[in-house]
Amino acid sequence: MQVDTLGVPVEDPLLALIREVAAEVVRYHITRSAPGYPLASSWWRGEAAARARFAALVTEIGSLPGARITLADEETGETLDEWPGDR
Template sequence: MTAGRYRVTVTTGGQPLIQGWWGSEVIARRKFTAWVGEHGDRPGARVTLVDEETGETLTEWPDGR
């Protein structure tokens, strides 16, 4: 099974804590929101959603777009 196009990553202190890949942007955005809720209170937490095909960061937290 190949990884999906959309990657969500949670980092703390600049180090990856958890990552996941989804083929659907809608599902990846739901996971992004869920992981902000689950991991956003960790010190130094950052959550990003990247389109692996284009390399574009679609949104990030904190300071999301």
Template sequence: MTTPERYRLTLTVAGRPVQHGWWASEAVARSKFASWVGEWGRPGARITLTDEVTGETLTTWPNAE
């Protein structure tokens, strides 16, 4: 069973939330993540994909490392 709105994308610019999106499918959310990086990935932006059920951050742009 999928959980509606399980996977959340957050776009912040200069530390302020600008856009959010939620998807039930991790595959769809990861595809949207790649799309957001292409559209919004510039200095000062941060994009985070989070599993809302587990609380785990699945990926970020730019990489946290």
């Protein structure tokens, strides 16, 4: 980390921008798994896009025995949707 003339740590402006963009990009997180298939994750900037991908995944792998799909808001820690739903 860089320091200013007084020796106070100063974050590189480019690194600060990268951290800000990365935080925005990873807000909506989808995890999916099914027995015999690897666990996979994806991250989405917007909630609408994440919900659309969640719905597509339910169609694609929701019928596999033991399939689990979760959509979470990483900023709030809230689970927004799950497949299967209430068990």
